[in-house]
Amino acid sequence: MSLTPIREPAEPAPPAARVGHVHLRVSDLERSIAFYCDVLGFSVTQRYGAGAAFLGAGGYHHHIGLNTWESLGGPAPAPGTTGLYHSAFLYPDRKSLGEVLARVIAAGIPLDGAADHGVSEAIYLRDPDGNGVELYRDRTSDEWPLDPDGHLKMINAPLDLQALLSEASAET
Known part of the structure; x- marks a missing residue:
């Protein structure tokens, strides 16, 4: 099936381009690891010190990055603001x-x-x-x-x- 685009880019991305991973600032690394591993089923592929972890599925290096570098103990994102x-x-x-x-x-x-x-x-x-x-x-x-x-x-x-x-x- 081929879709008719509503708008064509000036310089199109290659057809094989994909979103590779998401990297999130979190307030509690261990709590986030528990959610993404135990609930969603991703595996920790690497720890980066005490402040970051990388998680993947199917042997991929990482689909999710988690870090507390600027967010340790921080509040949740405020409603009504820009962001993810x-x-x-x-x-x-x-x-x-x-x-x-x-x-x-x-x-x-x-x-x-x-x-x-x-x-x-x-x-x-x-x-x-x-x-x-x-x-x-x-x-x-x-x-x-x-x-x-x-x-x-x-x-x-x-x-x-x-x-x-x-x-x-x-x-x-």
Whole structure:
């Protein structure tokens, strides 16, 4: 499938360009490591002294950087200010997304929301420092909703969390 862009850049990024990682300032390194490891399932790949850690999945060097260099004991980001809206973590399929949702619920972490965007299914929550986190799985591009002119037409429909949890617990 090929989308019709709404706006073309003057100098396009290479087609293989991707967001490589997110690096967050946190107030408590160990608390953040516990969230990103024990709840979301990432592994610590390296510690950098007492003030930073790098976490990855699938043998990658790091998808997440955490540090307290300028934020040790600091407050959560203030609402209504600029900054990172959320970091998004892509899970490979519905079963994996359902499994991480089950861990989030078991950890007692409240959800900010959940949505079917047509191109993806997404769950929204906050990390221990109040940073927005999206956990999602993509649909294949041939399933994406398009308008009559071929432009992407994402939606914001409710996501059936119980069905997602049921799929996670189903035997494969």
